[in-house]
Amino acid sequence: xxxxxxxxxxxAQEAVLREHxxxxxxTWNLAVEQHSHWHPGRTSAPxxxxxxxxxxxxxxxxxxxxxxxxxxxxxxxxxxxxxMAAFYDPANPAGRPSWRKAGRNEGFRIVGRGPQWDxxxxxxxxxxxxxxxxxxxxxxxxxxxxxxxxSYRVTLDRAGRWHVAFAVIxxxxxxxxxxxxxxxDRGVAVSAALSTxxxxxxxxxxxxxxxxxxxxxxxxxxxxxxxxxxxxxxxxIARLKARESDRRKDWAEQTSTDLARRFDxxxxxxxxxxxxxxxxxxxxxxxxxxxxxKAGLNRGILGSGWGLLVRRLEDKAPGRVEKINPAFTSQRCxxxxxxxxxxxxxxxxxxxxxxxxxxxxDVNAAVNIAAGHAxxxxxxxxxxxxxxxxxxxxxxxx
Ligand SMILES: [Zn+2]
Numbered sequence: 001x002x003x004x005x006x007x008x009x010x011x012a013q014e015a016v017l018r019e020h021x022x023x024x025x026x027t028w029n030l031a032v033e034q035h036s037h038w039h040p041g042r043t044s045a046p047x048x049x050x051x052x053x054x055x056x057x058x059x060x061x062x063x064x065x066x067x068x069x070x071x072x073x074x075x076x077x078x079x080x081x082x083x084m085a086a087f088y089d090p091a092n093p094a095g096r097p098s099w100r101k102a103g104r105n106e107g108f109r110i111v112g113r114g115p116q117w118d119x120x121x122x123x124x125x126x127x128x129x130x131x132x133x134x135x136x137x138x139x140x141x142x143x144x145x146x147x148x149x150x151s152y153r154v155t156l157d158r159a160g161r162w163h164v165a166f167a168v169i170x171x172x173x174x175x176x177x178x179x180x181x182x183x184x185d186r187g188v189a190v191s192a193a194l195s196t197x198x199x200x201x202x203x204x205x206x207x208x209x210x211x212x213x214x215x216x217x218x219x220x221x222x223x224x225x226x227x228x229x230x231x232x233x234x235x236x237i238a239r240l241k242a243r244e245s246d247r248r249k250d251w252a253e254q255t256s257t258d259l260a261r262r263f264d265x266x267x268x269x270x271x272x273x274x275x276x277x278x279x280x281x282x283x284x285x286x287x288x289x290x291x292x293x294k295a296g297l298n299r300g301i302l303g304s305g306w307g308l309l310v311r312r313l314e315d316k317a318p319g320r321v322e323k324i325n326p327a328f329t330s331q332r333c334x335x336x337x338x339x340x341x342x343x344x345x346x347x348x349x350x351x352x353x354x355x356x357x358x359x360x361x362d363v364n365a366a367v368n369i370a371a372g373h374a375x376x377x378x379x380x381x382x383x384x385x386x387x388x389x390x391x392x393x394x395x396x397x398x
Contacts, residue, residue: 001170001253003146005127005139007154007162016134017154017162023068024108025100027055027076032099035084048081069132071116075109107155117152119145119166129164139164159235170253170315173260181265183370185329185362186306193362195370200255202305203247205240213240248305256312260320267369268310270323324369333357334367 009017034046034054046054055073059066065073083097100106110117110132119129120136127141129152149166156162183195191202205213219233259266313321331341333350335357345351350364359367 002165004165007139007164013134020108021106024076027073031080072108109153111151173316182263183366185366187362195366252308260317269326329365329368
């Protein structure tokens with residue numbers, strides 16, 4: 001969770017911030033390069049400590065790097081290590097960390113409140129944050145800074161504006177103690193369905209905003225490279241995308257808090273989102289089967305902010321989130337237990353071929369998830385392997 005503010009450095013401070021950005025970028029790229037030499041089969045990729053040793057060597061070699069803040073450089077390495085972990089985490093299908101270019105993704109992170117940094121309010125609309133080597137830098141106090149902020153990130157956007165974002169680790173929400181369990185099914189038509197029957201809708205851009213985004217996205221091709229107009233267009237696109245992502249983040253925060261407050265136990269599908277996303281691209285043996293249908297599904301999964309919601313649930317309800325093997329949860333009748341793919345009448349409607357029970361398909365699946373059912377297969381549907389043994393739960397606690 002982060003809280004972002006507009007930063008107003010003096011020209012002298014701005015020079016220091018730019019230097020920090022350059023050092024963070026250099027260090028990050030150093031880590032990218034080390035990892036690019038690594039390939040599966042080698043014993044292990046360089047870990048954080050190994051990279052720190054290499055950073056020490058690089059600092060000894062380059063006086064300009066040694067003159068910079070060690071905190072900035074070490075944090076760039078930590079960020080890279082986290083980005084690699086996210087890349088390998090099925091629940092968080094981030095892309096592989098890549099090279100950072102000057103003028104793009106400019107920023108650095110500072111941790112260690114107290115010795116390294118602090119924040120204070122100097123007037124109604126002005127706050128100050130202490131940045132290593134730059135001193136107290138002013139920012140617009142547009143809302144209260146959470147008192148438990150542990151770190152911050154300073155960024156420079158392409159329009160040349162500085163921001164500071166304070167990061168807060170969400171505090172665990174106490175369990176209600178009502179013994180209630182909820183299942184959440186990641187839907188396609190809606191973002192998710194609860195076993196209580198309640199649908200969850202992740203916000204997106206409005207129709208007007210989407211039209212505007214499409215119009216802007218057609219423009220850069222016509223605008224001259226490096227022109228002011230082109231810069232304005234790109235800036236407009238970036239702002240709309242940021243707005244959408246902010247809305248999704250807010251939604252994930254509110255929804256996860258709400259669920260953690262209402263239910264003792266929260267069960268979700270253990271979706272290997274990354275695997276599904278990659279499978280859609282096809283393999284050499286199976287070149288892009290159902291690529292079109294799956295690509296649409298993947299947009300739904302990734303767009304709905306599902307991964308973020310699950311991560312936030314795990315933050316706020318530690319030990320109370322269970323991941324359930326999702327095999328056949330969408331084909332099992334939550335009333336009589338019969339598994340039949342024929343019961344999935346359509347994307348939206350479930351109607352049991354055995355007992356006639358009918359329900360919203362996502363809600364039916366959510367009820368199965370709430371019950372913790374991993375269903376034994378009868379035919380196998382090509383995507384999931386049939387499991388020829390007793391039904392069993394596949395649980396990984398958050
Ligand atoms: Zn039934």
